[in-house]
Amino acid sequence: MKNLKYLFFLLFLISGIAISQPLPQSLNSSELRLALKKLSVAGSVLYIAAHPDDENTRLLSFLANEKLVITSYLSITRGDGGQNLIGTEQGDLLGMVRTQELLSARKIDKARQYFTRARDFGFSKTPEETMTIWNKDSVLSDVVWLIRNVRPDIIINRFPSNGDGGHGHHTASAILAEIAFDAAADSTQFKWQLNYVKPWKCKRLLWNTWVQDTVKDLSPFYKLDIGAYNPLLGKSYGEIAAQSRTMHKSQGFGSASTRGSKMEYFKHIKGDSSESNDIFEGISVDISRTIGTNDYGTYVGNALQSFNDNKPYLVAEILLKALKSAENIKDEYWKEKKKEDIKQIIQQCLGVWLEVTSKEKFIVPGKDLKVNMYALNMSPLPITIERLKIAGLDSSVNAELKLNESFLKDFKITIPSTTPYTTPFWLKNKGAEGLHQLEDITLVGRAENKPVLEAIFTLIIHGEKIEFHQPLIFKWTDPVEGEKQRNIEVVPPVTVNFQTKSYIFKPSQTKKMIVWLETHFQNIKGKLLLEMPEGWSSTPAEFAFDSLTTGEKKEFSFLITSPPHLSNGFIKVYVETGDKRYSSALTEINYSHIPEMILVSESRATLTCTDYSMKAKTIGYINGAGDDVSECIEQMGGTVVQLNEHALSTEDLSRFDVIVTGIRAYNTNQFMQKYHTKLMKYIFNGGTLLVQYNTNNFLGTVKSEMGPFPFKISRERVTVENSPVSITDSSHPLLNFPNKITEKDFEGWIQERGLYFVSDMDKSYKTILSMNDPGEKPSSGSIITAKYGKGHFIYTGLSFFRQLPAGVPGAYRLFANLLSIRK
Template identity: 30%
Template sequence: MRKGKLAKLYAIAAASALAASLVIPLAPQPVHADRGVVDLWKAIKPLTTIASAMNTGAHPDDEHSAMLAYLSLGKGVDTSSVIANRGEGGQNEIGSELGNALGIIRTRELQEASKITNIHLENLSEKIDDPIFDFGFSKSPEETLEKWGEDIAYERLIRKIRTLRPDVLIPAFLNEPSTHGHHRAINVMTVRAFKDAADPNVFPEHWKEGLSPWQVKKLYVPAQEKDYSVSIPVGAYDEIYGASYVQLGEESRFMHKSQGMGRHYDEGPSYSYYKLAQSIVETKAKEADFFEGIAYTFDDLAKEAAAQSGGEKVANELKKLQKDAEEVMAAYPRFAAVAKEAHEMLADVQKALREVESSPLPADTKTDLRHRLGVKQAQLYKASAEALSLVTKVKPETNELVAGQTTKVTVSAYNGGQAKVNNVKLTLNVPKGWQARALSTTSFPSLGYNQTVKTTYEVTVPAHAELFQPYAAPAITADVSYSFAGSTATSHVVPSDAVAVLPAFAMTLDPNATVLNTLQPQEPIPVKVTVKNYKPGPAQTSISLEVPEGWNVEPKAAPLRFDTKGETKSAAFTVKAPASVKPAAYTITAVAAGGGKESRHGAQVIRYPHIGTTYFVQPATLTVQAFDLKVPAGLKVGYVSSGFDNIDQYLAQLGVDVTNLTAKDIESGDLDQYDTIVLGIRAYGFRPELISSNARLLKYVENGGNLVVQYHKPEDKWKPELAPYPIKIGTPLIEWRVTDENSKVTMLAPDHAIFNTPNKITEEDWNNWIQDRSAYNPSEWGKEYTELIANGDPGEKEFTGTFLTAKYGKGTYTYSSLVWYREIPALVPGAIRMFVNMVSLQQ
């Protein structure tokens, strides 16, 4: 963790006490004694400006982290980041979660990253399976907006702008052909929203809801040094934080661990460049910052108010706030003095709000002042808590609840500062329909140094409570209000981990997706249902499977008894399809019944040190894809997993003898025992032993083995010479992929064994693929390879290096950029048939 000395801080502060680790750590750790003074600065810096800015992006990690750190941490600007989707369509560099589960991880990472840069985060995507979904790489904004639903996405963006009212709007990307279609779509919407957010005829329902139109003052787009309007000195070093804004921004980017984000930067000058695209204020070719010509301080705001009829009294109040802010900053780092000045400013903010309401100023001006003063009040609440060293907590007895359960939640306040606070009130907030009853007093006359007050609430979850939604606001929060120096502040607090209403009996089916071979339709499908009891204390239930009509399941039901909460038990079933089963997708659902209630859900626990614990509640189902498939008897495969795919598990389900190869196996084991060795996607980048053992792998092929290598990026330590004949990956990477899963595929070598043995591949096998065809296709390859397919997005040049195979010695080497890791878990019949053929080449 980066250290920084507060070398030039006030003389009264000892340097050793102020040398600080500046940012929130990447994982929960004990609080450091010297963090308080830095967090205090973060809390009071926003009091110096009334300006605001918004950065828009498509995915988690799109935020311009260095620029946001500069605006928020360096300038104190009210800064927001609006991100469209949850990143569900990406890859996962820390685990095997994909789809919605990955979206939950990336959302939590984004939330933690936003805490580090002290910015306000919003998402356009509102729930699991939202229309604004990361459906994978897109080459056009038109496709993106069509799939998201342009009206839905645009209405939500306009709503965010009208709610947060930024002075400056900054899309993270340009609308350029070489850019991801999701990024381009956000640019298109953001640029259009500059004017539309101010037009009351655009989404007029907002007006009816009390949400006023808002005219952004300036719109900037990313630029380069050769042509820019504003240069942001993100390399500037801040003594209080002990880092540059680039470094602070990267601390936030390190939270995006599932994407492998975050880099280490040395100290030194650097800049981010932006070009003014639209403005309603007079501007110059080169500007000092984003806010030139825009009200930035309370004095600026006072001048605007005074220029309007009836605005003199309001202007006077705003001038007082300017003086208040200066006095707060001058008191730093004396905690009690800062607290006193902050509470005096809070009283003046509340007085200014009253003056605004009683003034004859125009309605639009009043709305603007209410918003800016409301933001300042919230900032002062935070500054107060930091200056008073007031630590507020809400601690549930358990974070895992079930409908109908009664539990206890404790709200507490601890005073770590020298100043006494008065009239402390502890309030617990629960959803509508829940009950919360305080078991002791909630009000306390005073709270002095090193004292704690707490109240325990008895909370009852309603019998029909909605199951946990990971993107919803926290179910349980608390407010701690208190008085100090003549004004009252409130500290809002949330639990450290998600409080989740989970199924009483959460079920997981193993497998959760499988193939039914219609060549052997009555081959039994073993299904294991693992059940976790989330009910407090002993419980019992009966587990059964709902199967398609005409299918048979044994046993009909399996009773389970649990002694304690958290206990896990399993039930085994055998499912058989009728002999006449047709090729199609079928669903099997687990049901837990008892006491007149049924549960049909599972709860996937998602837990990583950097994001804590959360949950993905989803139907407890097993998808069965029925189609004809031939698998050679006794086929033995060694699988080298990078951790990013689980194809090995599906091969095992198909009857293939699969061994996951360890580093020792690769470096010194007997490779010749395997008919085929498969390298998972990007394996060279994450299995370091592969580079040093590559000669062994090629020798394995030369001796008659079958080596299958799935796609790599150049940064995965891929070099053309790792293959027996050179293969070079095309760059830039976004131009070497096929994103249309329905794009036409031509088999260039239809007589090759990969398309014939043991399964005959036809044009139908390219149907019903999902998300993409291929990624990171080769641009150059040796003449020794057979080009197996030609494929490209409509209207673009086709790639012929997507699927390459070559004889090498007695064996075969195959390199494929087809996205098997998506298609096979989705049980795409054609992809499974081809993969089986590919690993069967030496049979």
């Protein structure tokens, strides 16, 4: 019974984790040759690091396409605590973006992508802090789980465990890998996992070192030249790697192609070592290690030998024999893996295109949906569609697919009423600061949700029945980009979104609040109502609506009045329709380099009632990498004018009380250098220029002067959000007008105090605050300011881009002072 249980879950995990990135529907003959060659290989390498973009894409490309081993990248986090160069997504939304960027990278380099439950909670200076916040045992369990599932022969760390990686997350990823290397083979460790997987002993653990340029004696290192050219792909691995790495667009990691020899060096950490410098020394990656006495190897060898580039369908019969023979592979893991690979290659060789589409991109549980089946056989071999199964429908088709003749058929299905709304599985529960909470622990490792609905085609090929799975998709034609597609998403009948995510009030202040209601089903009627903290009130208390059609959006305006006292909390909006109550917001994420995504989440916004004053009235805002600060300024009562390059050229800047640059504006806008003189003249004549943080390292260089006097941006930061803050110049106007700033204003901050503080500066600059992480020396570069002519220049590394959207009262009060210094 125990063995049957193990086999069931092995098959489940292989289909759910190991085969999470199938071949695309269309491969050319060279790519098919490469896929056929992989059928004879049974090796696995697991690469481990902390974040999206930590991976060595050159090495992954080489291992997956030259060595042909299953190559996996385990990113401990999804990068949700990082910055965003291309938009305003932060936190969970940024994690979604970076997850898909990794998956897009893997489609190029052909490696596989996995994650643990760990959150990227921001920069960490020590592995001890990281392990505490992540919950070391939980993340270690996840790493062991992945090792036992993907069964690597070799594990390769991106970072060393001695701290030289420069980030607590980096070091922690290496420490966890070293512990997990032994724990995965130990049946007494994480015993609950043995209900699903078996212990796994890896051959060796290596560190992919980067210090070779400073090391004279390279003899102790394993060596691998990964600069080869792959004639089947028509590219060198440096070219493939650059295309893969360029998918990390939110991090500004566009990369140039490299060609020619490129040596990688590896330090032995654990496991077997050898006299050879070959990382695969003593490891057989040939399929013979798993098959015993079996004809499988003969069949796949014959398929490759007889493959005809112009008639790939001719090997289908041989591959069908290989598929049958694969049933006798002794190792269950490799048996299921090779069977799935062969099925996909058969489909490719025959040129069989299978598709099930809907004309609706959003579907509602319990409702009927019309779907269209499309099938095409691009080979002369006779193929029959016997059945189609989807969403409870099991329809007999029995249609012959003739050469290049499209077969179409419409079906009506009912979406199961229990179908959950589209939310990434790791975001369904709140979780902790450092760890996502999953409803199903066996989802650990998975990169993304399974398709909402999947069609199962049963085809008869050469008398053999084979099942092929395809997700239900929505297709459309973009007038610029052409045909596009996305998976179907499940949403409530109605969603409602606040116009902004954070609202700030003064005591007893009344403001208009706009919410947008969108329907996803016909003839929706009901009422809209709010839930607020005690002391807050709304006029009207509710709105009724009637007969809204699918896709209709409607705006509702409430007048919200804050209490006479200070108050913080959340406002929620509900929709009552019939006997149902919904409180779901729909967030869409759309970038051209990754699939379109949505997040269905609770519909709420932050309410902050604090005693503040802001004297600046008209504010110019120069966008940078992307933030929501300008919206927050408008919440404080300012009128914001967006300044692009054209506006900077034509505007009379003297009309602005203050000009603010968005985060990393000097990194992302080449035109800032061109208008430096104009901005300095604006300051000299009485204006204020407030510059939010920029980087000055490999992530982005500052190509322009920023202030009237020189200063340097360092990598100094304060990562502990509740680190004490000392006021070093209590009489300075920035701390007194129009709001008196005290240490209390630094309570309740989130994720971090700030980053990229100023280090060296001209004596003309003044500092007003000092802060530091525990055990470190104080830093005074979080805010610097200088008088220049009649005006003021301010640079701040404080993370207002995080604090203001989160509704942190003290951050609003301090930012209002920075905006108001001219007054």
